[in-house]
Amino acid sequence: xxxxxxxxxxxxxxxxxxxxxxxxxxxxxxxxxxxxxxxxxxxxxxxxxxxxxxxxxxxxxxxxxxxxxxxxxxxxxxxxxxxxxxxxxxxxxxxxxxxxxxxxxxx
Amino acid sequence: xxxxxxxxxxxxxxxxxxxxxxxxxxxxxxxxxxxxxxxxxxxxxxxxxxxxxxxxxxxxxxxxxxxxxxxxxxxxxxxxxxxxxxxxxxxxxxxxxxxxxxxxxxxxxxxxxxxx
Numbered sequence: 769x770x771x772x773x774x775x776x777x778x779x780x781x782x783x784x785x786x787x788x789x790x791x792x793x794x795x796x797x798x799x800x801x802x803x804x805x806x807x808x809x810x811x812x813x814x815x816x817x818x819x820x821x822x823x824x825x826x827x828x829x830x831x832x833x834x835x836x837x838x839x840x841x842x843x844x845x846x847x848x849x850x851x852x853x854x855x856x857x858x859x860x861x862x863x864x865x866x867x868x869x870x871x872x873x874x875x
Numbered sequence: 876x877x878x879x880x881x882x883x884x885x886x887x888x889x890x891x892x893x894x895x896x897x898x899x900x901x902x903x904x905x906x907x908x909x910x911x912x913x914x915x916x917x918x919x920x921x922x923x924x925x926x927x928x929x930x931x932x933x934x935x936x937x938x939x940x941x942x943x944x945x946x947x948x949x950x951x952x953x954x955x956x957x958x959x960x961x962x963x964x965x966x967x968x969x970x971x972x973x974x975x976x977x978x979x980x981x982x983x984x985x986x987x988x989x990x991x
């Protein structure tokens with residue numbers, strides 16, 4: 769199984785900060801990577817697919833990059849609604865695996 | 876608009892089975908595969924399996940092989956996930972999620988609690 773590792777696990781930031789989250793795959797997944805935002809008690813929300821394509825309706829302050837085994841999610845200017853947990857997910861082949869999550873909390 | 880509506884919370888005893896449903900609306904059901912993902916409290920989401928809603932073909936995570944069955948009823952635009960031999964570690968929220976280069980729409984989740 770392909771393993772996904774995110775860093776950091778927790779990130780303390782303020783409104784307006786630029787935030788970067790890293791996700792590493794245990795083997796190459798080309799660009800078959802998605803990013804999700806999750807708030808307590810809610811289903812994950814789809815943000816980015818194919819590593820860098822923004823889902824319709826997602827604010828442009830979110831961006832993704834990377835290919836192969838290393839990927840990043842960037843929030844250019846953190847907004848109050850962005851405090852949440854973020855997960856990466858690989859979808860290379862039939863199976864899916866998620867990273868352990870990065871909690872973005874208020875500094 | 877696309878909606879995935881799941882069945883309600885379940886409480887089961889160890890060894891029992893549970894079947895969760897996911898009714899899709901707002902799109903042609905057979906166009907996109909459907910995944911099932913579970914998430915225990917405080918843990919990362921865990922992929923359970925998926926179904927090609929057109930052909931009925933399925934793929935399951937090795938962790939659930941032999942215990943999980945995913946089916947669909949095209950006439951009802953509904954997917955189902957059945958998990959047998961429940962144990963306390965199966966306590967989690969179970970989600971269905973549509974597949975479109977990643978999972979773009981998710982159900983609201985169904986809490987399955989396994990307790991004696």
